[in-house]
Amino acid sequence: MKIRTAIIPAAGMGTRFLPATKVVPKELIPIIDKPGIQYAVEEIMSVGIENIIIVTASGKESILEYFEQRQPKGNSISSEGKFAQIAQLDQIAKTVRIKSVLQTEQLGLGHAIACASEEIRDEPFAVVLPDDLIFGPKPALQQLLDIFHTHESSILAVQNVGSENISKYGVIDPTQVDGNVLRVGNAIEKPAPEEAPSSYGIIGRYIFTPGILERLSEAKPGAIGEIQLTDAIADLTKYESVYALDIDGKRHDVGTPLGMLKAAIEIGISREDIGQDLSNYIKKL
Numbered sequence: 003m004k005i006r007t008a009i010i011p012a013a014g015m016g017t018r019f020l021p022a023t024k025v026v027p028k029e030l031i032p033i034i035d036k037p038g039i040q041y042a043v044e045e046i047m048s049v050g051i052e053n054i055i056i057v058t059a060s061g062k063e064s065i066l067e068y069f070e071q072r073q074p075k076g077n078s079i080s081s082e083g084k085f086a087q088i089a090q091l092d093q094i095a096k097t098v099r100i101k102s103v104l105q106t107e108q109l110g111l112g113h114a115i116a117c118a119s120e121e122i123r124d125e126p127f128a129v130v131l132p133d134d135l136i137f138g139p140k141p142a143l144q145q146l147l148d149i150f151h152t153h154e155s156s157i158l159a160v161q162n163v164g165s166e167n168i169s170k171y172g173v174i175d176p177t178q179v180d181g182n183v184l185r186v187g188n189a190i191e192k193p194a195p196e197e198a199p200s201s202y203g204i205i206g207r208y209i210f211t212p213g214i215l216e217r218l219s220e221a222k223p224g225a226i227g228e229i230q231l232t233d234a235i236a237d238l239t240k241y242e243s244v245y246a247l248d249i250d251g252k253r254h255d256v257g258t259p260l261g262m263l264k265a266a267i268e269i270g271i272s273r274e275d276i277g278q279d280l281s282n283y284i285k286k287l
């Protein structure tokens with residue numbers, strides 16, 4: 003079964019990044035010079051998925067504009083042809099079809115995914131949360147796809163997030179299947195540490211069978227009063243096998259200012275143009 007579509011939920015208000023998010027969608031805030039959401043789009047493109055549905059909210063139209071194909075005109079930056087970064091963006095526009103659907107009410111991540119269900123119909127699909135940036139030997143989505151092709155069941159990216167952070171995550175109740183592959187028996191959104199069934203938190207990459215859309219259509223508000231994707235996953239385990247993969251890679255939560263700063267430093271240090279100067283500067287601080 004080929005995965006042809008990925009959903010990027012990007013309808014949140016971005017209150018952690020106020021005042022910038024008064025006019026700039028959080029997903030377009032650059033990590034150094036590249037908007038956070040572009041990392042998600044590039045990861046999706048790198049695994050050969052051609053359709054991307056971005057779930058946005060009113061006032062965030064610039065996200066789609068950002069990815070639109072540029073028309074060469076006059077002496078605009080795109081027609082000068084000497085900016086590799088713009089060429090990269092043009093490549094995205096040529097390779098993937100990006101659409102948006104509106105989430106008109108902020109009812110949670112599960113609701114955001116359900117908003118895109120018309121576009122999915124009865125195929126398996128991927129979900130990529132742009133707040134989770136994962137750098138590893140292989141894209142996290144590719145790691146999931148490799149397992150999906152064996153089991154043809156829904157599969158979630160997880161990592162050991164430690165008990166002190168557990169209540170920020172969807173947490174799975176796992177049994178080990180093989181190496182880093184786990185079977186999900188249950189899942190709880192943002193549990194209190196003493197209620198967490200494990201220290202495996204879900205980290206923003208998912209592949210779902212269409213069964214999740216049915217579970218979401220029946221979902222009721224859960225943690226923090228929102229329709230939670232994790233609750234629908236827990237429900238799905240009663241009908242189908244659901245797996246999780248302990249992802250090989252370093253994850254950054256760029257949904258918080260500190261997480262974004264850490265990601266920027268790490269990306270900066272590895273860059274040829276600024277890496278050396280940046281690490282010298284940090285050493286001297």
Ligand code: G1P
Pocket residue numbers: 111131133134170171172173191203204205206231232257
């Ligand atoms: C969301 C999901 C949660 C997941 C987390 C990963 O939570 O609801 O299950 O573990 O992303 O980043 P949020 O960070 O939006 O509160």
